[in-house]
Amino acid sequence: MKQAYQELYNELSGFISQERLIHDELRTLAYGTDASFYRLVPQLVVRVDSEQEVISVLKATAARQLPVTFRAAGTSLSGQAVTDSVLVQLSSNWRGYHIHDQGDSVSLQPGVIGGKANQLLAPYQRKIGPDPASINAAMIGGIAANNASGMCCGTAQNSYNTVEHMRVILADGTLLDTADEASRKAFEQSHAGLLAELKTLGEKTRDNQQLADLIRHKYRLKNTTGYSLNSLVDYSDPFDILKHLMIGSEGTLGFISEVTYRTVIEHPLKAAAMIFFPDMESTCRAVTAMKPTPVAAVELIDRAGLRAVEDKPGMPEILKTLGDNAAALLVDVRASEREELEQKLAQVTAAIGDIETVAPIGFTEDSATYDLYWKIRKGLFPAVGAVRMTGTTVIIEDVAFPIEQLAEGVLELQQVFRKYGYDEALLFGHALEGNLHFVFTQGFDDPEEITRYQQLMDDVANLVAVKYKGSLKAEHGTGRNMAPYVELEWGRDAYDLMWQLKALFDPDHLLNPDVILTRNPNLHLENLKPLPPADSLIDKCIECGFCESSCPSRNLSLTPRQRIVIWREINRLEDTADQGQGSQQEADRLKALVSEYDYQGIDTCAACGLCEMNCPVSINTGDLTRSLRHERNKGYSGAAKWVADHFETVANTSRTMLKVTDGMHTLVGSKNMSAITSMARKVSGNRVQQWTPSMPKASPKIDDILKRMPMSQPEKRLQGDVTETSLTEGRQGLTDDNRVVYLPSCATRIMGAARHQGEDRSTPEVTISLLNKAGFEVIFPGRLGDQCCGMPFQSKGQFAAADMKADQLNKALLAATDNGRYPVFCDTSPCLMQMREKLDSRLRLYEQVEFIYDFVLPRLTIVAKKDRIALHITCSTTKMGLADKFLALAKACADEVITPPDITCCGFAGDKGFSQPELNASALKDLPDAVAGCDEGYSNSRTCEIGLSEHSGIPYQSIIYLVDRLSTAKTA
Incomplete structure (x- = not known):
């Protein structure tokens, strides 16, 4: 670090822990990257x-005249959250x-995520x-x-008007x-x-009729270009002016540490229509006609946008039949009562009844169709991102035209794109506000491409801001991208006023300099x-950051976006070195990044895949991690194959080790056991797995479970080379539908069960009990002790061993199910x-929650209910769409x-809870407070339950235990 930053670091380390003062090569780049197409690396x-x-921090940086930039989630698109100085993160x-x-x-x-705020408000039928x-x-x-505003927010419900x-x-x-x-x-x-100065500026602005107008x-219009000068017109109290100036100031006037919003109604009844028009002119006339009606949202999509999604699964066939000039409006209407909704729909339909459409107008309340319409709208941005050339970025800009000139503005904007060869550009947006987003791909590795981009933006600025008196930034913030055009849009008087405000709040220009002004x-x-090519698995990443809120390592090491950022940089530096163009400094930097990435990027990635669910272009960064583990662990492929070939032996050895460990725990107690194993782990360089008091005892073998259960002796049947064990519990004559x-x-x-679990039975014991209680005959696949789905090998990048185990299991299950005749129940x-x-695909595979809810629960009577329980919905449950169930x-x-x-x-991630326990601890840091008042918790993955028990303070076990304890067989 440069001397001034080293002095700052020394001062800050007196009251901020060193793990929160980050200055290494890898993390400054990773943490300094936002969703924009700008790159600055903080010191x-x-x-x-x-x-x-x-x-x-502000006092310490001011004393050294060091600029400061504030960062929340870093999803901003215009470069307002990057810096080469001091970055303050939450x-x-x-x-x-x-x-x-x-x-x-x-x-x-x-630090509250907007969607989480709405979840908190949902019980009151309110939202921000x-x-x-x-x-x-x-x-x-x-x-x-x-x-920020959005699809239904308009201008009336944005932060400025609801703070x-x-x-x-x-x-x-x-x-x-x-x-x-x-x-x-x-x-x-x-x-x-x-x-006093704010009060005076307000008075002068209101007295200046031309400026006020x-x-x-x-x-x-929607407008986020420059500062919120409307505060000087709308308010006379200087506190009100100050408060509203902070909205939209992008961290250039101060740090907002809390906001109190007036909330708005979240209507429970919703209806939507996708209305197709023959041309843009009729589409925009419909927008104008609907402006005074009670619509929640009107989203415009041009023909290029519709064409971009027409081949996606589930899209309506009409998309492929539309003419070249067609456009669409997604119209959303919401209400609290049925009669209110019907009245609103009648008003909206009547308003556009005289305008020609390609197909009849039909509103739907069907949730699947409603979601499909919004899927079309929300799929437009990623549709461009997914097909762009590697090395290019996706740029999304948003402008606003006066609504009465929307059609003319759209048509001229399309002409500008054609003029500069942006043939892939598409338009969509919040039409009621005249707010349009345009999306296109852009490369910045060629000076000619940069010149083309500059010419495009100059023409767009003159078209929108000068000719139509619109907004160059309707809702994405001015940032660095539109800062050079603020004066063009506002004129000299307003621009000078903005500089006065900046000087008033930040006389040294240290807060986010060059942003807005x-x-x-x-x-x-x-x-x-x-955005250099790095790996086909992640090259389509647009670095938006949507993945970060679901990542279990987000507070420990890197998020999916940050892993991709670093892997791209490593590949860029390697390519430079291969071409003989790299400096010694770059070579040293590459070495540092590669070394640090092992832990930051690979070892602490849970590879859970939740990132894919939030990713606009469906990237699972866990796939990259597994691929890198495969490359790193090639030398262990022989050992992996040996384990796969001798899986039952390894499983029996693991069971024995758990017995020995539990015996030692009994002998020395939890405190001493923790001390001994922690020392062993430290001495071994973390090769010894982490022991915790939540470590389970050994589970008994399935044969031993069957022998001691209160039922008839298990019947052994030989089918070909596959042995099956059938449990009948005296229920002769069960139909095929009752076999599982x-x-x-x-x-x-x-x-097996953990000591503090309050239940000595293992998960298989409880499962057998529950399934038999519900009248199911239980069949086990042959050579059960040797069966594995392959996931332990897959997660470590041992793909050959994983495929081998999956193939073995596939054959065993096909034999046991009579080629799919019987369903398969898995307890993890x-x-x-x-x-x-x-x-x-012939196998009917059921997760425990799905099978119990759909087939077991209807056969049972829940005789008592618990007052309060904690529930952990695993990432796999979420990915399979079973969270609601x-x-x-x-x-x-x-x-x-x-x-x-x-x-x-x-963050337990199979065995990561043992090998990288800090990942599990970080992911569950907030769990104790969240489950306060609960005596027990439930999940559906045995390894996850170990970490949940350890870090929550309450025992977690499979939901199977709870259903079995509370139920009896339903009588006929």
Whole structure:
């Protein structure tokens, strides 16, 4: 680090722990990357825990004149969250909230994800007003600082118009709480000059009729270009002006540490129609006609956009038959009552009844069709990203035209794209506000391409801002990308006023310099992000960051986006070195990145695949991790094959080791056992697996379970070379429909109950009991002790061994099920998901939750319900679409079911809880508080339950235990 930053680091380390002061090559690049197409690498990343730390950081940086940039989720598209100086990130401590007046308002800290805020408000049928497409990843700090809006938000419900109170920290470290009278009075004393200047600027602006009219016109549209000058027109109280100036200021005027929003109604009834028009002119006339009607959203999609998704699965056939000039409107109408909805639909339909459409207008309330319509709309951005050339980036910009000139503006915008050869560009957007997004691909590795981009943006700026008096940034924030065009859009007087405001709040220009306002006319063409080819598995990544909120390692090492960023950089540096063009500094940097990536990128990745569910272009970063493990572990392929060939022997050895470990635990006690194993792990360089008090005892063998169960002796039958064990429990004459092939996973066959679990039976014992109680005859596949789905090998990159085990299991299950005649029940969710991906499609494979809910529960009577339980929905359950069913099963057994909102994958990841226990600990850091008041927890993966028990303070076990304990067989 440079000397000034080293001095800053030394000062900050006096009150901020060193793990939150990041300055190494790998993490500064990873943490410094946002969703924009700009690349700046910070000298120092500071993860702050509290307002006091923010204040101290601002004072320390100001003393050295070092610029500071604030970062929330980093989903911003315009370069407002990157820096080559000090980057201040939010730690996981900024997720506080308080709901007021039965949901009428809500106070949110900046680290709360927008979608989580709406989950908290859902019981009150309320939500926050802003609804950006990134709401399930974007944090409140960024939503407010960018004045993000969205599809249904319009201008009436954005942050500017729904903010009630705010806690803000200014550049000099002063904290102001606008809701607190004492704080306001103190601020009046300490910052009388600032308040007086704001009051004066407001008066002068309102007295300047021409400027005031311009401001009112600009905010009649969606507009986030420049500062929120409407605050000077809309308010006279300087505190109100200050509060509203902070909205959309992108961290250039202060740090927002809490926002209180007035919430809006979340209507339970929703209907939508996809209406197709023959041309853009008629489409835009329909928009104008619907403007005064009670619609929730009107989304415009041009023909190029419709063409981009017409071949996607489930898309309506009409998309392929539309003419070249056609366009569509997705119209959404919402209400609280049935009669209200019908009245609104009648109004909307009548408003556009005289406008020609390609097909009859039909609104639907069917959830599948409704979701399909929105899938079309939301699939437009990734549709371009998925087909772009490797090495290019996807650029999405958003402009706003006066709605009465929308058609003309759209047509001319399309002409501009054609002029510069952006034939793939497509248009869509929030038509009621005249707000259009345009998406295109762009390469920045060729000077001619940069020139083409510059010419395009110059023409777009003149068309939108000058000719049509529209907004160059309707909702994505000015950032670095549009900063050079702010004066063009606003004119000299308004632009000078913005600089006055900047100087008033940040006289040294240290807060996010060059964002919103810049003196550099070429800023938008500098520090462009390289996107070199790295691996076909991840080359389509657009670095949006949507994946990050679901990643279990997000607070420990890297997120999926950050893993991709670093792997791209490693490949770029390697290519440079191969071409003989790299410097010694780059060679040293490459060596450092490769060395650090082993732990940061590979070892601490859970490879759970949840990232794929949130990814606009469906990238599973876990696939990259497994591929890299495969390359790294090629030397162990022989050992992996030996384990696969001798799997039953290895399983029996593991069972023996658990018995020995449990005996030692009994002898020395938990405290001494922890000390001994921790020392052994340390001495071995972490090669010895981590022991915890939640470690299970050995599970008895299946044959031993059958011998001691209260039923007839198991009957052995030989079919070909496959031995099956059938449990009848005296129920002769069961039909085929009552037979089920039960595959206990290798985890449940080896790992039994834990000491503190309160239940000595293993998962297979309980499963057999439950299935027989429900009248099912249980069949086991042949050579059960040797069976494995292959996941333990797959996760370590030993693909050949994984495929071999999957093939063996496939043959055994086909034999046991009579080629799919009987269903297969597996007691471990991740294994079942692996089986669905690898095994024969004739097999009817059921995860425990799915089979119990669909087939077992109807045959049982729940005789008692628990008051309150905790539930962990595993990542595999979520990926298979069984989360709702799991919750329904739990609710059948308990009056209150707690599903911690911030826990996604638990991070145990097969054996990562033993080999990298810090991953499991980090992922479950918030679990104890989330399950406070629960005495027991349930899940559907034996290994996950070990980590959940260890880090929650309550025992977790399979949901099978709960159903078995609370149920009796239903009588005829």
